[in-house]
Amino acid sequence: MATSNATLLRGRILSFHRAPQGPDDHTAYLYEEDGAVLIENGRIAAAGAYAEVAERAPADARLTDHRPHLLLPGFIDPHIHFPQAQVIASWADQLLDWLNDHTFPAEMKFADLAHGQRIATAFYDALIAHGTTTAVAYCSSHPNSVRAYFAEAEARGMRMLGGKTMMDRNAPPALCDTAQSAYDDSKALIAEWHGRGRASYVITPRFAITSTPAQLEAAGALLAEHPDCHLQTHINENHNEIAYTLDLYPGHADYLAVYEHYGLLGRKTLLGHCIHMNDRELGVMRETGSVAVFCPTSNLFLGSGLFDKARLETAGVRTAIATDVGGGTSYSLLRTLDEGYKILQLQRQRLHPFETFYWATRGNAEALSLSEKIGTLDADTEADIIVLNPAATPEMALRHETARSLADELFILQTLGDDRAVMETYVAGKAMKAGRRI
Numbered sequence: 001m002a003t004s005n006a007t008l009l010r011g012r013i014l015s016f017h018r019a020p021q022g023p024d025d026h027t028a029y030l031y032e033e034d035g036a037v038l039i040e041n042g043r044i045a046a047a048g049a050y051a052e053v054a055e056r057a058p059a060d061a062r063l064t065d066h067r068p069h070l071l072l073p074g075f076i077d078p079h080i081h082f083p084q085a086q087v088i089a090s091w092a093d094q095l096l097d098w099l100n101d102h103t104f105p106a107e108m109k110f111a112d113l114a115h116g117q118r119i120a121t122a123f124y125d126a127l128i129a130h131g132t133t134t135a136v137a138y139c140s141s142h143p144n145s146v147r148a149y150f151a152e153a154e155a156r157g158m159r160m161l162g163g164k165t166m167m168d169r170n171a172p173p174a175l176c177d178t179a180q181s182a183y184d185d186s187k188a189l190i191a192e193w194h195g196r197g198r199a200s201y202v203i204t205p206r207f208a209i210t211s212t213p214a215q216l217e218a219a220g221a222l223l224a225e226h227p228d229c230h231l232q233t234h235i236n237e238n239h240n241e242i243a244y245t246l247d248l249y250p251g252h253a254d255y256l257a258v259y260e261h262y263g264l265l266g267r268k269t270l271l272g273h274c275i276h277m278n279d280r281e282l283g284v285m286r287e288t289g290s291v292a293v294f295c296p297t298s299n300l301f302l303g304s305g306l307f308d309k310a311r312l313e314t315a316g317v318r319t320a321i322a323t324d325v326g327g328g329t330s331y332s333l334l335r336t337l338d339e340g341y342k343i344l345q346l347q348r349q350r351l352h353p354f355e356t357f358y359w360a361t362r363g364n365a366e367a368l369s370l371s372e373k374i375g376t377l378d379a380d381t382e383a384d385i386i387v388l389n390p391a392a393t394p395e396m397a398l399r400h401e402t403a404r405s406l407a408d409e410l411f412i413l414q415t416l417g418d419d420r421a422v423m424e425t426y427v428a429g430k431a432m433k434a435g436r437r438i
């Protein structure tokens, strides 16, 4: 008789249907105290009450009992820098000095494929350890870094997005490409990787300062030729960055006008930071459906400023939340939610834990236009699932003794949790953390 390869995970399951509108919006999510997820061929076949899901499971399904832990969709990190794994925690002044003194020298090493491969192993180990199952990364300007990045994702079966950083000025010559070579290399990498397994290519001009007008034009041409690719860049992170950009691009109304001029905006455009935005820029963000990506640990670490979520969302701008390692200081979306919460607290915008956990899962999936595939426990989506323990450390366990609700538990996870709270990370149904076969 044929075997089914089905897996049944039992535990408390939590998955969002839409953005919760505050603490009492209980119809925004599915929560089952005694729940289960049935996985077949790397996809979620069913999720819900254990008794019902178990009834549907093939007789030979392998059962893993994760009770009393929580099962959630894997975290999604929509802005991270793969070649900055050895830049994280570098003492520097603000953005532009940090780039010149630490970041550019580290990225130069990625010309060497073997270096990229070694860092890729460690980078993906870190993502899995922290419960991140999909990320959107900047690779270095070297095509080899993209190969190392996607090859390791493919070996682990992960849905990953990323691309070669395009940069042809204001950086060391060893990192600079040209408008033409960036176009040619990106085009070749799109042909090699985009849509191969779970890989998606992201057109990646670093930011206006490190691209000539000719290169931004090349980026716009790539996006027009490959509208199913995402595009990522940085904007309005730091006051010196903004002033320098407007010097380099005179005649534009503001920073966003530069990207607008070169046709870089749209529903697949991810704009890192968006801290110092004017009202015109917000209007254009809304009209084009471009996504503002909040990077709290990075914004604090580099002293960049406070992301104003309420202002952006009131203006109709789509938002996401990300680590931005290595400007960011943690791979953990839990740590990131905690720091994001504090940045918003400073502005009297207090997010409820239902809202933050929505953001790091389904919210980020929606921002990437990928919620049909990832970010929920919905049937027919990909089985990227994490197991979270709100009492993972002695301090968490002590606080957890007094938790009275699911929201309390989520808030403990967010405020005190990190990779130690991630008991298991399933990628397309395979246990990759505790259950990993080495």
Ligand code: GUN
Pocket: 081, 095, 099, 103, 206, 207, 234, 237, 298, 324, 327
């Ligand atoms: N702006 C341009 N490049 C970078 C980068 O690598 N990190 C951050 N935080 N901002 C940038």
Ligand code: ZN
Pocket: 079, 080, 081, 234, 272, 324, 327
């Ligand atoms: Zn960044």
